[in-house]
Amino acid sequence: MGQVALRGVSKHYGAVEAVRAFDLEVTDQEFLVLLGPSGCGKSTVLRIIAGLEDPDRGTVVIGDRVVNDIEPKDRDIAMVFQNYALYPHMTVERNIEFPLKCRGMPKPERDGLVADAADALGLTSLLDRRPAQLSGGQRQRVALARAIVRRPEVFLMDEPLSNLDAKLRVQTRTELIELQRRLATTVVYVTHDQIEGMTMADRLAVMNEGALEQVAPPAEVYAHPASLFVARFIGSPPMNTVTGTPARFDGDLGIETSGGQIPLSPAQRQAVEASGATTVAVGMRPERLTIGTTGPLPATVAVVESLGAEHHVICRLADDQEVIVRLGTDAVVPKEGSAVRLGFGVEHLHLFDASTGDRIGP
């Protein structure tokens, strides 16, 4: 079975802690995306699973075995590298065949498996070419073929789409998901691209500075980000955040910011009080904001960016802070320079303790 577990794994390079007390369970046949900004340690986690790096502490489990002391080749994994890592002097056929050959599989058996893998990825007509004679997308497919030919339980992919052009990336995304469903294997996929994460993942594992911020299905990560970091990292345009202090207006607890006063729902008030936070970051998704004549936040429209299907209205609050509002095609777009008021449903606010970054309330 292809489950993977990391328990209390940490790794440091010199003084840098690349991975800190990392706990992650990947279930069998799951597509798990490790998402985070560059340098957050996600590739290190993948390389620890692969066995290319040894953790300083903690255990790595693949299937039912603790694999800390097992060689990469015996871990029943395959890896697709960012730059594909094809052997430049071998033909496509020999590249795909190489892992089988290394395992001493007899030639007739090898040929059958190579043909299957090549067929699955539409490479049959390219078997005699060398990597230098292939396009980026084709090389990527060869790398995938070399990975699937051994039928491993777990695939590890390190930013496999980052070297493709935008159009091909979208197409390959779909192909990868279909391939994973067809082969019924577990995939651990590393990327810094939130779109890849949102579209492909069964579950997202968002990382920052070597630690996990949140592990949840993409929709939940979007709807209920567990921390200020996740809130700002997921979503495009990113979530607006304004920081202020809890204060009472007309007797009710709200958040006083230099841009205006933000009211809260009763549940939120309770949560803020219970948290004891002294400064609170209030997050507002751009699509949850409205522009009109009423609303708690006065603002000036700075720039309107029209993208066809939507408009991004960049507003400035009284304290000069920028807030982006996303409007649909049919919405009335305000004029640049006009004074407006921004409104929102309090239920759509995300509250975080500004000092710790932890989510406040549900």
Next chain:
Amino acid sequence: MSAAVTPAPAPAPPDAPAGVPEPHPGDRHRRRRRREGLLAVGLLAPSMLIFAVFVFYPFARNIYLSLYSTPPFPDLPSRFVGLSQYGQVLGSHSFLNSLWVTALFVVYTVPMGLVLGLLLALLAHQKLKGIRAFRTVFASPVATSVAVASVIFFTLLNPQVGLFTYWLGQQNQLSVLDNPTWALVAVSVVTVWQNLGLTFILMSAGLQAVPDELLEACEIDGAKSWARLRHVIIPLLSPTIFFAVVVGTILSLQSFGQIDLLTQGGPLDRTNLLVYNIYDQVFNQNNAGRAAVMAIALFFITLVLALIQIRLLERRVTYAS
């Protein structure tokens, strides 16, 4: 008063006939090319001068010498003999012996140097503590002159005090350098050691150019270290290996210092390499004509070998994209 003479600045009409005819664009182009040509000549002149003094003139002079028979005593006029001296020299026992000895010498030194250089480079490529110190040590022969290397080995092989002779239990016997069977091998060992620094540096550079990702892919694909070396590292190193073979062969063909210092071509001419023979003809036997013929022969041998190697190896060389 000056204000009165100054003509009022009037905007010039765009199509006013110019006082001086616009230079033809072709002229300007030609002038620029001539200027660039002069610059090129100027920049090349110093190196051309050095080449002329140390390569072109000696080369021409050598051809001239090869056509003249050198008189047996100095101050007698040399005699033009044309190509007849070629047949005489190239068919001589002395030349054929040198040719054979040189060929053996290349066979003894080049493959061994290559294998050892690659092994050292693979060792030094490991990520271990203090490996930098080893890299420096392994590369050090490059900074050692032939003379120093020869003296070190001469001492090591000395029949009375040499460490090697002691290890081999050959004390107070004939030095290997005086042994007709082993002298060439001994000289080859010195040469392999001497050239090892360069081979090591070349191989190390080649190894560093092999992407880590590929070696990691190997590790996951399950290639054991021998398979990794044979199927991935050596093919990727092949341009470097090819270069090292060509350079190593040329270096071996041109070896002189270690012969002069260790054996002077002996015993029984068993280490009389071509270059040493040439030197011997000029400075010991005062026969510049014969030496010139051999020098030209060496030139062509080197040329042909290099061409063959390029032809043969180029086909098997993988140049990574």
